[in-house]
Structure formats: structure tokens, C-alpha cells
Amino acid sequence: SYKVGPIRKRDGDVEYLESLDVLLVPHDFSLTCSAMWQAMVQVHQRPGREQYRGPVDVLIHLVTRRYVEAGRTVMVWRAMTEGEDEFSGMHSDEFGWCVIRPNQSNPTMPTVMETFARFIPMSVASHVEDKAHADQFAMFVVTSGEDDGAEISRMMEALLLDDS
Known part of the structure; x- marks a missing residue:
């Protein structure tokens, strides 16, 4: 596994954070693609959670899309987060992608997952x-x-272990 970020960057007046993650997965490519998509859908359908001192109200508009191609699956997302109460007037724009592909060079780790996200507060x-x-x-x-x-x-990982 290789992970970078989140790293703060600037492009003119716009400050943003980026992260990159590359993960070798010891499971079959097609099973990994299916498990990743199921996990993404399940996580984003769950009710709110608490963080910091207590609950923080934010409204999140999320769109995800999956593209299944020969030799790879690509999942993309875009999220707009609006702060409420103590964070009123603040919002963020996030987009990212995850590419899952077979790993031809290492049979013990048959799948590669590459994930990138950019967050603009x-x-x-x-x-x-x-x-x-x-x-x-x-x-x-x-x-x-x-x-x-x-x-x-x-x-x-739990879905993949259930399938093996």
C-alpha cells in the first residue's frame, strides 16, 4: 500500500487538499470490483454519525458512477457538502476516482486499486x-x-472474505 495526503495545495487563490492511495489487493479482480461498489453504496446510505464534540450538521449531495470496461472498473464521485449551524456559510466541493485493475506483475496480489480525491473547502x-x-x-x-x-x-474486505 502507498498513501499520500491529504496534502494542502494552492492554485492561484484556490486552496485545496489532495490525497492518493494505491493498494494491492490479494483477491480476484472481478470480486474486488463488485465488493468495492457494494461497500461504496452501503457506506453512503447510512445515517449520520458523531465526530468531534458531538454531532455536526452538514448536508451532503453525493453522486457516484461506475464504469465497467475491459480490464478495469472506474468509480467516480462528486460531493458537495454544506455546513449548518456552527458551520453555516461554509461548504466544500470534493471529487475523486477509484480505478481497479488486474495486477499482471504480481500473482499473489492480483488486483490494484488506485484512488485519488480532491477536496476544495x-x-x-x-x-x-x-x-x-x-x-x-x-x-x-x-x-x-x-x-x-x-x-x-x-x-x-469483509465482503471479499465472505466470498472466499
Whole structure:
């Protein structure tokens, strides 16, 4: 496994975070593709969760799509997160992809998963205190996304173990 990020980057006035993960999976390619898609769908259908001091209200608009091609499956997503209550006026834009393909070079790890995500926090912050609060929102959303990724991995592994 190889993981980078999330790393803070800047393009002009836009600050964003990126992460990249490459994972070798010791399971069959087609089973891995199916388990990953099932896990993604299940994780994003669950009810809210608590993080930090207690529940934080955010509204998430999520779209996912799966493309099945010869020799690879690609899953893409786009999420718009709107802060509520203490995070009112803050929102984020996230997009990412996961490519699953057979690993021809290593028969003991027959599948490769490559995942990339970019998260762009946005707010109407103009004061230093507001920017600190916006950073707190950004870290909440990034941490929440990482938690979702970890839960998807756990679910995928459980599904793969059930199939073996």
C-alpha cells in the first residue's frame, strides 16, 4: 500500500487538499470490483454519525458512477457538502476516482486499486477567527471523508472474505 495526503495545495487563490492511495489487493479482480461498489453504496446510505464534540450538521449531495470496461472498473464521485449551524456559510466541493485493475506483475496480489480525491473547502470567511473556523470545517469534512474511505475498505474486505 502507498498513501499520500491529504496534502494542502494552492492554485492561484484556490486552496485545496489532495490525497492518493494505491493498494494491492490479494483477491480476484472481478470480486474486488463488485465488493468495492457494494461497500461504496452501503457506506453512503447510512445515517449520520458523531465526530468531534458531538454531532455536526452538514448536508451532503453525493453522486457516484461506475464504469465497467475491459480490464478495469472506474468509480467516480462528486460531493458537495454544506455546513449548518456552527458551520453555516461554509461548504466544500470534493471529487475523486477509484480505478481497479488486474495486477499482471504480481500473482499473489492480483488486483490494484488506485484512488485519488480532491477536496476544495469554501467559505465566506474574512477575519482571522473566521478562517480558523473555516479550517476546522475543512478538517471535519476531510476527516469524515477519510473515515468513509476506511469504512469502505473494511466493508470491502469483509465482503471479499465472505466470498472466499
